[in-house]
Amino acid sequence: VRIPSYDDLTPSIPDVSAGDVFASTRRLLPAPGPVAGGGAPDEDGPAGTALFACLRSTRLPSAILDVARDFSPRVQRHAADAVVLDVSGLGRLLGSPVRIGAELFKALSSQLSAVSRQLADSCQPTADSSGRVSIAPTQIATLLLTLGEAPLTVVTGNVAAALASLPLRILQQFMAEVHGVTVLRKLSRPAAAAALARSPWPAWPACEQAFDVLQRWGLTTLGEFAALPAADLSARMGQSGVALQQLARGRDPRPLVPDPDVPRFVERMELEWPIDALEPLSFVLARLLDPLAGALERADRAAAAIRLDLRLVDRSSHARVLQLPVALRDARVLRTLLRLDLESHPPSAAIDVVTIEIDPAPGRVIQYSLLERAMPSAETLAALTARLGALLGEGRCGTPALLDTHRPDAFEMHRFDAPAPDPRARSRGEAAPASGSEITPCIRRFRPPVAVRVRIERGRPLYVAVDRRGMPGGHVVQAAGPWRSSGAWWQHDEPWDRDEWDVELSEGSVCRLFRDRRAGGWFLDGVLD
Amino acid sequence: MRAHLESLLRARKLDVTLATAEPWQRRSADDLAATGLAVLDEALGGGLRRGHLSEIVGTRSSGRTTAVCHTLASAASRGEAVALIDTFDRFDPASAAAAGLDLSKLLWVRERGDAVRALKAMMLVLQAGGFGVVAFDLTDVRPPALRAFPFTTWLRLARMIEGSETVALLVAAERLARSPGGASLLLESPPEAARARWTGASSRSRLLRGVTLRPRAVHGGR
Numbered sequence: 153v154r155i156p157s158y159d160d161l162t163p164s165i166p167d168v169s170a171g172d173v174f175a176s177t178r179r180l181l182p183a184p185g186p187v188a189g190g191g192a193p194d195e196d197g198p199a200g201t202a203l204f205a206c207l208r209s210t211r212l213p214s215a216i217l218d219v220a221r222d223f224s225p226r227v228q229r230h231a232a233d234a235v236v237l238d239v240s241g242l243g244r245l246l247g248s249p250v251r252i253g254a255e256l257f258k259a260l261s262s263q264l265s266a267v268s269r270q271l272a273d274s275c276q277p278t279a280d281s282s283g284r285v286s287i288a289p290t291q292i293a294t295l296l297l298t299l300g301e302a303p304l305t306v307v308t309g310n311v312a313a314a315l316a317s318l319p320l321r322i323l324q325q326f327m328a329e330v331h332g333v334t335v336l337r338k339l340s341r342p343a344a345a346a347a348l349a350r351s352p353w354p355a356w357p358a359c360e361q362a363f364d365v366l367q368r369w370g371l372t373t374l375g376e377f378a379a380l381p382a383a384d385l386s387a388r389m390g391q392s393g394v395a396l397q398q399l400a401r402g403r404d405p406r407p408l409v410p411d412p413d414v415p416r417f418v419e420r421m422e423l424e425w426p427i428d429a430l431e432p433l434s435f436v437l438a439r440l441l442d443p444l445a446g447a448l449e450r451a452d453r454a455a456a457a458i459r460l461d462l463r464l465v466d467r468s469s470h471a472r473v474l475q476l477p478v479a480l481r482d483a484r485v486l487r488t489l490l491r492l493d494l495e496s497h498p499p500s501a502a503i504d505v506v507t508i509e510i511d512p513a514p515g516r517v518i519q520y521s522l523l524e525r526a527m528p529s530a531e532t533l534a535a536l537t538a539r540l541g542a543l544l545g546e547g548r549c550g551t552p553a554l555l556d557t558h559r560p561d562a563f564e565m566h567r568f569d570a571p572a573p574d575p576r577a578r579s580r581g582e583a584a585p586a587s588g589s590e591i592t593p594c595i596r597r598f599r600p601p602v603a604v605r606v607r608i609e610r611g612r613p614l615y616v617a618v619d620r621r622g623m624p625g626g627h628v629v630q631a632a633g634p635w636r637s638s639g640a641w642w643q644h645d646e647p648w649d650r651d652e653w654d655v656e657l658s659e660g661s662v663c664r665l666f667r668d669r670r671a672g673g674w675f676l677d678g679v680l681d
Numbered sequence: 682m683r684a685h686l687e688s689l690l691r692a693r694k695l696d697v698t699l700a701t702a703e704p705w706q707r708r709s710a711d712d713l714a715a716t717g718l719a720v721l722d723e724a725l726g727g728g729l730r731r732g733h734l735s736e737i738v739g740t741r742s743s744g745r746t747t748a749v750c751h752t753l754a755s756a757a758s759r760g761e762a763v764a765l766i767d768t769f770d771r772f773d774p775a776s777a778a779a780a781g782l783d784l785s786k787l788l789w790v791r792e793r794g795d796a797v798r799a800l801k802a803m804m805l806v807l808q809a810g811g812f813g814v815v816a817f818d819l820t821d822v823r824p825p826a827l828r829a830f831p832f833t834t835w836l837r838l839a840r841m842i843e844g845s846e847t848v849a850l851l852v853a854a855e856r857l858a859r860s861p862g863g864a865s866l867l868l869e870s871p872p873e874a875a876r877a878r879w880t881g882a883s884s885r886s887r888l889l890r891g892v893t894l895r896p897r898a899v900h901g902g903r
Contacts, residue, residue, distance in 0.1 A: 528812065532811065540790055543802055552789055554778060565789075571762050591892065592779065593892040594773060596773065662742040678771070680892065
């Protein structure tokens, strides 16, 4: 949560005379303590020039943010399906709050209809295009009003009176939305605790308890709850009850904290003539990627992923997403990666429209050192890996990682990253620990193992015959074994059970044989070389 | 006169095409990449020369793969990135790790037997640069397929790493090529000599102890 700066608060501060300073300050920073007075709210709410709007759409939450940003740069997302925006200055442009509300509702409806049509065209389940808009002098009032039934609500005067008729379950629903479990479960436990500690809202357990008490008291509307004496409420429910009552009266717990505007890095080109080859497409990609790389550099961002969307002449779409190993913004490297990916996954028809969107990530800060040895750069490695993948196929290059199992030849391939500088690495001229002339040999494995015929005498291999040309075979001069290993017998897919032999053949080869105890055959596992 | 000209060329770092190699004792340790095996380093005069194409040649079970794994392991222990172009996908990560190779520093390129594609991969890796040792395993490629490569192929490989700090290493059953400053490490042994060392008197207690390396290095001009 970003602490609002003075510039953030300035548009919300109305033009007031000296005598109104105290009242305005109270409106922006409501008193945390209980409201003194009798049963009715002590003021009519923070009516004035501050004006907020709330957009809510349950089924298409992504559309409301775009509409909100079209009307105001000061937008705060409150829940997955609701945003609040500051529309204080829109009166001079659009007119009265009713007119602003109408424009907002019209824009939201058209946006939701467009998205629904797109979803219907792409054969996805059609979403409900209903949306709700409310305008009020406080954020909490707009949020509560959009949870009601009316699609458009405009309140310009007494906020508490406007909220009084709403059922109490609306406030309960709002608090449940604020403490949405789907949001908190994504956070780790310390992060969730920190988020709740920073939250201006009462804790959910206290809210649940308070709503149970209110239900037992027979209260049904926000107006009845707001009319309770604050001091007595504090004595019975504590500060959480008082905070809930402030919300029921339509008072904001904190000013609007606009979300930072995340720029989108998108370039699109509609081609006059369809492109059906990758070579001319490479020039189009360069035309799109050059300005994108410049924009990324100006924003001190780099590409974490590239989303390429090609609209084809047969009205279908060919979409590719490249997750980059490191954040890159070199246009040439990005173009090479896209081109190589398209060579491996070419579109099915000629291309009409090319759209590239980049998922930004913070730019990398690299400090080169004269004391560290030169390594392949991340850009070079990304391009090299893509080229090797295009040449040999996916998964044919990388770094092997041994698996924690006794299964022979058990490893998996990982992406190769440039080694980090290791201060423990020996200096360049320093020799490695010397070994004698007699060393443990490495094995050259046959994948898959080669089937062989083995003559057995008294349980030991005597002769090895191979049908394939170029494979070792002959009389066994020396043999050591058997070394039995088995595993995964509790699984049905790939159990192994075998007896291994190290044999030296008359032709001079030293091989590793094994007998598959499940299948009963002999196999040449590899050559010790 | 010839020695004077060669020394002038070496002083200006224009000696890569000289047929007569500089005496290995004069090389600084920075110019050489130690293999990590004393018997090989002794034969090579300290290690494989950087910026040059060398080769390891030997018959089956002569220790070629072991020598390559130790060379890669030694380079990785110095913090260098290493690469292995494996033409027949025969590299065994477990035994290489047992030889001391830090697998996280290894780029393993696995080809299914096409030597031409493996050669293209080798060129891509060398063009990328920045690797300490790049080994090209052509051990099981049949000689006719190897002889189908034009001789300029190896010249191009040598030219690609010229002046760099990379050691390009060919591993094959017969001699292929090396650059003028590179070395040919021959791991052949007489047929009557035993390569494998066994322990245990009886057949039941026998154990493979290791293989014996008998290297012979051939440098430029020797």
